[in-house]
Amino acid sequence: MSSIIGVVAPRLLGPALILAAAIIVKGYADVGDGFSAGVIVATALALRYVSLGWELAERSLPVLRRAPQVATAGLLIALATGFAGPLVGDPPFTHYPRAGESVIHIGTLELITAVVFDLGLFLFVTAAFVVLIHHLARLAQGGPR
């Protein structure tokens, strides 16, 4: 393996997380959404798996072991925000607050249900890719358990 990957991979996760947060926050005003943010973080994590091996990668970042639960939570968040509408008699994927109503702003981030849907999407995409990488790495690199 290239020594450049060995140096870069462990340090790439921080910038990748910042970039993903920026993409989600500005997503509604500019190009980008939860899916692309999730792919960016998953790529940084995949590079860690490649350079450190799955055991060290997961020991140094134990939250990775919660990936199946995180994926399930993300899917449930996306489902819940999407299908809250039919529960109160609106079409699925109606966004609240409605068009024209005032929105709570945090900087450029607007608190609407579509952003929550995006967050669920981000969690699911990241965690699903981590689960896949974990299984592929364990097949390729072997090890205990």
Add this chain to the structure above:
Amino acid sequence: MIAGIGAFITIWAALSREPSQRGDALELIRLTPQAHGSDVVTVILADFRGLDTMVEITVLAVAVVGATSLLRRGRSW
């Protein structure tokens, strides 16, 4: 040679025709500010066609479950 020229003329004619009816694109762009957003692609993905995106990630979930059950005999981790 003749086939090439024929294809060229056909494509040229098709591309230089004025589209008779407009698609949904302009309507979607017009509605984007009402969805509290200004980037039309993101608004379409997360809002106008949210159901599409939802089913998309469901496909991803099924693919991951399928791959893991093939790779490690159904162990989730």
